[in-house]
Amino acid sequence: MAKINFLCVHKKLRSKGLAPVMIKELTRRVHLQNIWQAAYTSRHILSRPVTTCRHWVRMLNPKKLIDAGLTRLRDRMTLSRTVKLYKLPDAPITPGFREMERRDVPAVTELLRKYLCQFGVATDFDENYVKHWLLPRENIIYSYLVVSPETHDVTDFCSFYTVSITIPGNQKYTTVKGVYSYCNVATLTSFPQLMNDALIVAKQKGFDVFYASDVMQNESFLKELRFYPGCGQVHYYLYNYRLRNGLKPSELGIVL
Ligand SMILES: CC(C)(COP(=O)(O)OP(=O)(O)OC[C@H]1O[C@@H](n2cnc3c(N)ncnc32)[C@H](O)[C@@H]1OP(=O)(O)O)[C@@H](O)C(=O)NCCC(=O)NCCS
Structure with a gap:
């Protein structure tokens, strides 16, 4: 496909x-x-979608996002309270959390394949695909994993790709640096803890905002980690392939 x-x-x-x-x-x-066959998305309703996903937003640099006009202060919130609310630790918390390297490709492929087979529709990862789409490349894709200190196995994985947002007509900022959650697998670490570490490293790298959609098990961390629902929706479609029933976003194992 x-x-x-x-x-x-x-x-x-x-x-x-x-x-x-x-x-x-x-x-x-x-x-x-x-x-x-093909999988594709649209922001418009074209026919009956496989599922419809919502974008969620987690501020990393609230001051810049407010100054850039991408968001505004909530009622009864001051800037300093907002900054405090979204503050993150300086370094990841999970022991064994590190950036993915080339030598991890086989282990990451296996982890993803095992995890993704539970979803109604999912990407069929192989090692070449993992090398191309998931090996970290500065300002394109960032991938991290957790290696168990005891067994040295790769137990958890998270990744995000960059999205640059142009701000026309803003006096102070021309762009906002964002990242979008890609593939995440938590087996030993809890999902909120793993993704909190993803937020921490994204913030360390200088990104201003972290986006995620409600696919896969993302709902298990969105609210806890202070993501709020954005206004965008994306409809997923399959070309020349009919599913008997539509899927819930949590039954979808792809991010497009
Ligand atoms: C999506 C986009 C390419 C559509 O181009 P456009 O110039 O607005 O639309 P066009 O006049 O060329 O074509 C409109 C037709 O394309 C169809 N269409 C639009 N987006 C589509 C999509 N993602 N998949 C399939 N068909 C699509 C519309 O239904 C419409 O069909 P109709 O004429 O039968 O009603 C354009 O709006 C764009 O670049 N958007 C920003 C990027 C984006 O959102 N990409 C899509 C998801 S990756």
Whole structure:
């Protein structure tokens, strides 16, 4: 199955019917690879989606986000109280938490494959895919794992990719640096603790905001870690493949 991502038409060329032309050409090229199904997303309702996911937002640098106009102070909150509320420890808490390295590819692939088979629809990871999409690359993708101090096994994994947000017309900031939660697996560490460490390292790296959607088991940490629901929704679709029933976001094992 092909995964369609990053479909984008320049703002000046929108609403001229270019998207269907691009989709038709993509489909032709995928068919030439003898692939007849695809997973894709849209912010619009196109037909009955497999599921609809919501974006959640966790501020890492509330002052900048407020100054940039991306969010505002909640009722009865001062800036200093807000900053305190979202403050994070200086370093990750979980023993054995470290950045993923090339030598971890087999262990991470196995962990992801075991974890993802519980979902109705999920990415079928192999080692090449893990190398390409998950090996850390500065300002693109960050992946961390937990190695058990006793057994030296990789027990937990989290990852996030970068999203840069342009702020037109703001006096102080032109961009806000964000990251989006990608694949996370918690077996020995609790999900909230693992993702709290992900927030800590994202903050250390200078990111201002951490986004996540309610796919997989993400609901188990969103509220506890002070994520709030954003206004965006994304609908997931499968091309040329029909599921008997729709899925809940928590039954979806892909992030597009
Ligand atoms: C999504 C995007 C490419 C659509 O381009 P556009 O110029 O607004 O739309 P066009 O006039 O070219 O085409 C509209 C048609 O494409 C369809 N379409 C739009 N997005 C689609 C998607 N993600 N998948 C399939 N079809 C899509 C619409 O339903 C519409 O079909 P209709 O004419 O039968 O009603 C454009 O809005 C964009 O670049 N958005 C920002 C990036 C983004 O959100 N990408 C999508 C998710 S990765």
